[in-house]
Amino acid sequence: MKKEFAVRPEAITEQKCRDYGNFSWHDFVTAIPTPLFVVTGWKSNGKANACMQSWAAMAGGAPDNYVCILSKVSKSGHMYKSLKETGVCVLNFPSGDIIDCCWKTIENNQFDADEITSSGLTVESAVAVDAPRIVECFLNIECEMLWEHELYDGSRDMTVALKTVHICMDDDRYDQNKLGRFGKAGYQFFSHCPTDPETGKEDSVELISFECI
Ligand SMILES: Cc1cc2nc3c(=O)[nH]c(=O)nc-3n(C[C@H](O)[C@H](O)[C@H](O)COP(=O)(O)O)c2cc1C
Numbered sequence: 598m599k600k601e602f603a604v605r606p607e608a609i610t611e612q613k614c615r616d617y618g619n620f621s622w623h624d625f626v627t628a629i630p631t632p633l634f635v636v637t638g639w640k641s642n643g644k645a646n647a648c649m650q651s652w653a654a655m656a657g658g659a660p661d662n663y664v665c666i667l668s669k670v671s672k673s674g675h676m677y678k679s680l681k682e683t684g685v686c687v688l689n690f691p692s693g694d695i696i697d698c699c700w701k702t703i704e705n706n707q708f709d710a711d712e713i714t715s716s717g718l719t720v721e722s723a724v725a726v727d728a729p730r731i732v733e734c735f736l737n738i739e740c741e742m743l744w745e746h747e748l749y750d751g752s753r754d755m756t757v758a759l760k761t762v763h764i765c766m767d768d769d770r771y772d773q774n775k776l777g778r779f780g781k782a783g784y785q786f787f788s789h790c791p792t793d794p795e796t797g798k799e800d801s802v803e804l805i806s807f808e809c810i
Pocket residue numbers: 633646647648649650651652653669670671673674675676677702703706787
């Protein structure tokens with residue numbers, strides 16, 4: 598039976614929304630998976646920055662216009678600062694086997710750290726923009742910043758649009774009969790704390806990889 602949700606269910610408290618890092622109850626009820634990748638750029642001290650990002654969507658608008666919308670970028674994070682300073686970044690897509698290293702970038706988020714190498718990953722220079730790429734990621738999308746807007750008036754987060762200027766991709770991914778782009782060895786998706794709106798029970802599922810049908 599379908600249920601209607603016009604207001605926040607009591608089982609999902611305002612406190613939970615804040616504690617989980619500034620979210621809405623709609624996030625937890627819908628639990629819609631979004632693609633998981635790592636945004637890399639140079640910090641002002643020349644060290645590599647890495648930021649796990651999942652609230653995002655891609656949109657191709659013309660033969661040479663492929664735009665990535667980072668839906669939610671924290672104004673207080675290094676990534677936003679680096680983007681404002683350099684105007685460029687790289688979106689690095691990990692397969693399931695290197696997710697643990699990507700997760701470590703959050704622990705290694707100090708300004709003085711090279712967040713890529715200290716997390717067990719390897720830095721290489723991007724080709725078309727002045728930013729670091731992660732070698733182990735099967736797809737690197739090099740981007741220039743197009744525009745930004747507050748997520749809503751007074752939000753702590755920005756929505757940022759990036760134009761793709763260069764793509765680097767592992768050729769074993771072109772063919773799903775080799776490594777492919779989908780399944781555990783391909784794109785990873787994140788669902789933030791799926792919650793039963795009636796009981797408040799949280800599902801343990803967070804990382805999702807889709808198989809082809
Ligand atoms: C799976 C996952 C997805 C995330 N997605 C986002 C996101 O979309 N936007 C965001 O601002 N932070 C996101 N974060 C949190 C940042 O990765 C984290 O706060 C990071 O340390 C910030 O790095 P920075 O200071 O280099 O910007 C995510 C974290 C995880 C674990």
